[in-house]
Amino acid sequence: MIQLIVNGEPQVVPSPDSGADSGTTNDARLNIRQLLEHMGLQGKRIAIERNGEIVPRSQFDQPMLANGDKLEIVVAVGGG
Numbered sequence: 001m002i003q004l005i006v007n008g009e010p011q012v013v014p015s016p017d018s019g020a021d022s023g024t025t026n027d028a029r030l031n032i033r034q035l036l037e038h039m040g041l042q043g044k045r046i047a048i049e050r051n052g053e054i055v056p057r058s059q060f061d062q063p064m065l066a067n068g069d070k071l072e073i074v075v076a077v078g079g080g
Helices: 032-039
Strands: 002-006 009-013 046-050 063-065 070-075
Antiparallel strands (some): 002 009
16 A cells, blocks of 8 residues: 555555555555546546656656655646
């Protein structure tokens, strides 16, 4: 499990490899695409800030999230 702060709220997210052995996951890493799937936000137009820095969409598949990261996720909504 990975503990994150998402939009000011604590979240616990299963780590990608938590199925086999739920022992120590101190070095568990998660990528943003996996987080978005967990939150049901895949396919939406979003912007993400991690620990105060904007994350380019091209880096969403890189394992970068770790325990204690602070994320701000903004979902764009259209309308008229």
